[in-house]
Amino acid sequence: MTNNLLAIAHANKIRGKTPVLQDISLNVAAGERVALLGHNGAGKTTLMKCVLGLTNLSAGNISVAGVRPGSAKARAATVYLPEAVSFHKSLTGREQLTLFARLSGANGGKVGPLLERVGLADAADVRIGAWSKGMRQRLGMAQVMLGTPSVALLDEPTSGLDPVSRHELYTMIDELAASGTAVLIASHTLSEVEARTDRIAIMRKGALVADGTLNWLTANAGLQTRLRVRARPGDTEQVRQQLGGNRINGASIELSCPAEHKMQQLRQIASLGDLIVDFEMMQPGLEELYRHYSGEKLQ
């Protein structure tokens, strides 16, 4: 428990009459990388703003490195990368990063090497107004790396980044975690974060609907494997009667079964011999898994 640098307990936030956060409990331990998934408007950014102390909770409790969010100590222990970060367009990258270094009390000598690290050394003295979205995002990541924080909140850190920068960004996130930072990454693509995080939390309409490892999520979802068979012309109805399932066009039949019954189903299909001319199996993918939890109907 004491190891949880970020501890959110029964967090509730009501805006007007709409609940935007509903009884959220989530812990992130030192060195742990947790992905926070959800659609736009699921409450990810609101939750981060509550952790930053910018928005007050209606009920519940948040502790950042053992202290109240928004307090001077909590802010000194937290770094934040806002979604679609934007800086003052009249400043150069170096000036902007120097300001952040001075505000956080970090060593000003870090500014140059950090700009180089995120690949902005050449653009460092150009005004941010002339920068691309990806460059601004990389400057955002550079300010995250200024200190050695207890908690890092990254709101869709990869938006606007090319695959190479994306890879580099996750390397930096790994570095943060390795130095003992509790990292919370908001995203809306499971496939992107699954390999780079230790745990996945999914929000839907302000509530936390899942919190666990990818294996746990897969096991708990109970998603069906879909099998599609094509029958010999003219025998479709006979095959359907033997296997069950639905006819989806003139000659094909779709079946679905839980993952553990997959082989049994396969043997039954094989026993039909010449009646089957083609066979296709569709395993539930990451996106399907995500859609299952985030509550979107499957197409």
Place this chain on the structure above:
Amino acid sequence: MINRVLAIAATELLIAVRNRWVLIATLMMLVFSLALTFAGSAPTGALGVDMLTVSVASMTTLSVYLLPLIALMMSFDAIAGETERGGLALLLSYPVSRAEILVGKFLAHVCALTFATLIGFGASGLIAAFSGGADNASLVALMRLILTSILLGSVFLALGYALSSLTGSASGAAGFGAALWLVLVVLFDLGLLGAVVMDNGGVFTQKVFPWIMVANPADAFRLWNISATENLALATGMTGAADGLPIWAAPVSLLIWPILALLTARASFARVEP
């Protein structure tokens, strides 16, 4: 704390220079004050005062309109603009307090205003003094004009931050800024004038009117500058207005206003949820 305030101030000053606000403000002050100094040089002989006195009188009238306008133009974007860009949430995630951010911005903008006022009024004053004569009294009047102009500007800077916090959008803040300028600088005086005419020299005109007038920072600025110099009062034709007030009323009003306005800005800023 001082380091953080200075870091914000240095950055804001850089932005003010880059955005050409410093240049625009200085040019506006210079052009208008030079124009008024030369246009207003005619009555020198008739009133028997030196040219610098007349110049200061004209610039006082100019300052009442121009400085609040420049100050509001500099400040309306200060909070709302940051919120709209999404930069405020990031800034506030750093260990810097809202008061430190506000004071940092204020320091930078006051510096920009001071520069513009010194150059604009200073240059015009010197030209007037060299071409039409000056004495100790008129030089003191020029100094007073510059200092009080900065005070007046700082009131409207802080009021601009308050509007910028309350309206939530830069365009909204600009609109309310224009309205505030119109009310405090133009309509307020017209309203008082109307009331005095209606009252026809009664109790209101004698007792209430001077106090209401001095409560407005723009009028306090005018009264302080004019009542302090007899010649100036003569040159502006505003001899009677300040008679019903003690000598300290206008300075106290103009010194309290910046503090009051900054506290209002701080309270408004506290309500901003980025």
